[in-house]
Amino acid sequence: MIKLEKVSKIFHSGGKEIPAVQDVTLDIQEGEIFGIIGFSGAGKSTLVRCINLLEKPTAGRVTVDGVELTGLDEKKLREVRRKIGMIFQHFNLLRSRTVYQNIAFPLRKSSLSKAEKDEKINSLLELVGLADKKDAYPSQLSGGQKQRVAIARALANDPKVLLCDEATSALDPQTTKSILGLLKKVNEELSITIVLITHEMAVVKDICDRVAIMELGRVVEQGTAEEIFVHPKEHLTRDFISTASNMDKFLELVEQNNELTRLGTGDKLVLLTYSANNAGEPVISYLAEAFSVKANIIYGNIDILKGKTIGKLGVALSGEPEQMEKALAYIKEQKVEVEVVKE
């Protein structure tokens, strides 16, 4: 649905070249929710603006729904943009217009009749759950309600793609959940492809099918949300994952050599990752039974990603060195990821 081929964007500032996006290639499928995650300054906002050409890429090709945007003139580009909805961190609603008028705004250029527009707007208000607020002004709404209006507005022209630039970053956790729920509903009911920029792994965890991790303008890793969670390859990815679970706390304890994580000689502290296909196996209790290896659980977390369970366990193992080896081998055999955190 969206194809980025070797897209780069270089800003010029005071004679210096600042590469915001470098050589990014992504292929976003129709109907998926694709997350792009990175810390601020990673270039993700610039990248998402390259999709609808709010930022013109310095190099590379952008294709949306079979149309190569990078080859279009301004007029054609404006037409295509109407089929690409976009929402923003700070909502960007027109203050002088009511909720209803804000949603009507993008419909000005549509060929629908007045009655059809009215029907469209009312059904969008229904969809985002703000039918009772249609005559309110943005200043009278909460952050979450504003973002709902922005979503309705972005959907007015029946787009095939919805770009979300940090859409939940200005919202509290509760409201974030409800907005993510709405985006998911939009994705499922209207089968709109969603590209979502965020710095919060929790957002990715909640709704993304696939995810790309960005650093210094480059995509350093990408894959399905599950793959990324279960087999993170890059250090940065691990960082993001540990912020989404409590794992950073656990690793901190290890680093500080906290009592909880202090080991006897020959003991190993391991981090086990269970994914969907093995989450049912009673691995830990089997260790004691078969290898007389004692397992002391220090940390545990379960995430549910798109209905699939991913468990993380921080376990201190103690036992005979030989038996330990066998135990670790057994764990791996069960397709449980093992990472030795400390020996």
Added chain:
Amino acid sequence: MNFLYQIAPNLEPLGGELLKCIRQTFQMLMVSGLIAFFLGVLLGVLLTVTKSDGIMRNPILYKFLDKIIDVIRSIPFIILMVLLIPLSRALVGTGSGVTGSYVALIAGTVPFFARQIESVLADVDYGLVEASEAMGFSPTEIIFSVYLKESIPGITRVTMITFVSLIGITAMAGAIGAGGLGDFAIRYGYQMGYRDMIWVTVIIILAIISVIQFIGNVIIKRTTH
């Protein structure tokens, strides 16, 4: 009427002259005010959109407008008026009288007003412009339905401020024979020493400003949400 004549004895013989001067002031305010409003908004918009981060970036045009506005703004009005007499003759056929004052009044108002419009438009959140671009609106559509529409309260506010300063400079237009309340006050209040006529002109001008401010405040109140 008798009561008025009692507190302002010179009103009786000068009433007709005063009415004429009020009419001249109104003529100057209306004609030059209206033209200056549109020119000022146009220039303010041009400054905003041609800026380096504007939606119709044009550094050469921006620099040119920026400089010319600064130059005209720095010339004292009374001098500007004399300076523009030839231009006025070329444009409206005369360099004196009410008609001859328009060019100078407009030139004295527009640069100031354009700057204020520019600063009002600068307050429009760039996010709104970006959102509108993302919705496929053209720069012209964005100027009208985002920049100007969103700024109505701010534009009204600076229009009121500019209007007051326009009244100020119309009072000087008497120097080139345009008449008006300023001229009236100088002739009768200063040269003839009729203090009551000074008071009468002050009260009339205050009344005009109050009415304008009342209208402006209503507009601001209605359009601020």
